[in-house]
Amino acid sequence: MQKMKKLKSSLNGDIMFDILSRLPVKPLLGMKRVSRGWRAMISSFPFIKSQMEKTGLSLTGFIFQEKFQWCSDDIKTVSHIALDSQSSKKVLHNVFDFLPEYVVILASCDGLVCCRSCFPCSDPSVYLCNPSNKEWIRIQWPWHKLNLLR
Structure with missing residues (x-):
């Protein structure tokens, strides 16, 4: 039974x-x-x-950016851990080196990553990029000055 x-x-x-x-x-x-x-x-x-x-989805790796509690500055290093069997399972740093400046990751969806310029900078921008093929677009961020005035 x-x-x-x-x-x-x-x-x-x-x-x-x-x-x-x-x-x-x-x-x-x-x-x-x-x-x-x-x-x-x-x-x-x-x-x-x-x-x-x-x-039909596949997970190829993890992209991450550390943030330290004791540090108020933006961390410039964006890292990647590959999950495919050919890689040696090591952490790769500066995976967004194809962008014109250092960035902070804001969000991601379906392989696309939204990020912004690291502060301080004179002309902050928002970037939408695809790390797998290194394509990206830059979006001007004119409203950042309004936030600084408040």
């Missing part, structure tokens, strides 16, 4: 796993609140890997 319960629970989990891993990410974030079991499953590495395979 105990074996039947385990088998039934396992089958239900497999079916739920398969169904949920086909859903887009945004609804899944809300579904993590359904139960502890769902949260554990949706947060698990096998689930995330399965969902990425089914949706």
